[in-house]
Amino acid sequence: xxxxxxxxxxxxxxxxxxxxxxxxxxxxxxxxxxxxxxxxxxxxxxxxxxxxxxxxxxxxxxxxxxxxxxxxxxxxxxxxxxxxxxxxxxxxxxxxxxxxxxxxxxxxxxxxxxxxxxxxxxxxxxxxxxxxxxxxxxxxxxxxxxxxxxxxxxxxxxxxxxxxxxxxxxxxxxxxxxxxxxxxxxxxxxxxxxxxxxxxxxxxxxxxxxxxxxxxxxxxxxxxxxxxxxxxxxxxxxxxxxxxxxxxxxxxxxxxxxxxxxxx
Numbered sequence: 279x280x281x282x283x284x285x286x287x288x289x290x291x292x293x294x295x296x297x298x299x300x301x302x303x304x305x306x307x308x309x310x311x312x313x314x315x316x317x318x319x320x321x322x323x324x325x326x327x328x329x330x331x332x333x334x335x336x337x338x339x340x341x342x343x344x345x346x347x348x349x350x351x352x353x354x355x356x357x358x359x360x361x362x363x364x365x366x367x368x369x370x371x372x373x374x375x376x377x378x379x380x381x382x383x384x385x386x387x388x389x390x391x392x393x394x395x396x397x398x399x400x401x402x403x404x405x406x407x408x409x410x411x412x413x414x415x416x417x418x419x420x421x422x423x424x425x426x427x428x429x430x431x432x433x434x435x436x437x438x439x440x441x442x443x444x445x446x447x448x449x450x451x452x453x454x455x456x457x458x459x460x461x462x463x464x465x466x467x468x469x470x471x472x473x474x475x476x477x478x479x480x481x482x483x484x485x486x487x488x489x490x491x492x493x494x495x496x497x498x499x500x501x502x503x504x505x506x507x508x509x510x511x512x513x514x515x516x517x518x519x520x521x522x523x524x525x526x527x528x529x530x531x532x533x534x535x536x537x538x539x540x541x542x
Contacts, residue, residue: 292330294320299341304397308338308407339413345398348390350421352380357428370432370491373425374484382480403453433491440495448487 298319302311313334317324331337357376360368381399384391391398402410415422429441436444496504 291320291322291326295322295327295330295337296341296344299337300345300394300398303338303341304394304401307401308405308410311338313337335409338410342402342410342413343417345384345391345395346402346418349380349384349399350418352383353377354421354424356380357424361428366431368428368432370429370488371484373428373432374487375480376428377425378480378483400453400455403449429491436491436495441491444491448490452483452487 295316298316299311302315302319306315311334313324313327316337317327327337331340353376356379357373360372360376364372381396385393385395402414405411426441426445429445430436430438433441
């Protein structure tokens with residue numbers, strides 16, 4: 279039988295369930311997360327979860343939306359502001375700032391995020407579950423496209439596919455760090471225990487990502503060098519070994535072949 283509660287108690291129960299789901303999602307990921315764990319952590323019964331959310335999938339939707347909706351609203355406001363201010367002069371640093379600054383601000387507000395907020399972001403964006411990936415892609419597609427278009431305008435030299443790969447690698451690496459349990463200790467170690475402001479946190483991170491995004495496309499010489507390395511790491515019977523042999527014989531032809539493959 280459904281548990282029907284009203285007023286402050288109902289709100290407290292729903293919040294406890296969401297908080298428990300968030301903590302366990304950060305710790306375990308979606309696939310290992312069970313309703314039994316959530317009810318135990320929240321100190322509620324299964325009927326309360328069913329009453330407020332219906333099923334696990336709806337609960338996880340609500341848990342993620344509670345944090346990510348306000349974040350993405352602030353991100354869009356900031357990128358719109360930068361666009362209005364700068365127009366064609368929009369830089370890669372501004373686009374990255376519109377992504378990171380709202381997240382840092384929310385992580386410092388215990389009412390809307392708190393210390394675990396960045397770990398939640400990292401977990402959400404590294405979570406391999408097709409359910410989580412499908413939710414993020416469907417629910418925040420317009421936000422993702424808004425930022426992708428902004429990056430394209432800031433980095434016009436990059437083909438769309440190349441930009442997509444670079445953003446995938448950069449954001450994936452960042453998310454992996456955020457999802458870790460040692461982020462706070464690493465920041466403390468790198469800063470030697472001194473407090474760090476937003477600029478000190480964002481500058482090294484942004485400079486690394488900006489350098490990766492702005493890097494020129496590899497030329498024929500670089501492609502030939504990469505082909506040689508890959509070939510040297512593979513026996514002569516493999517495809518990569520064949521490529522390396524071709525490089526050793528005619529490096530110019532190998533470079534041209536690699537360039538053609540990358541353009542295809």
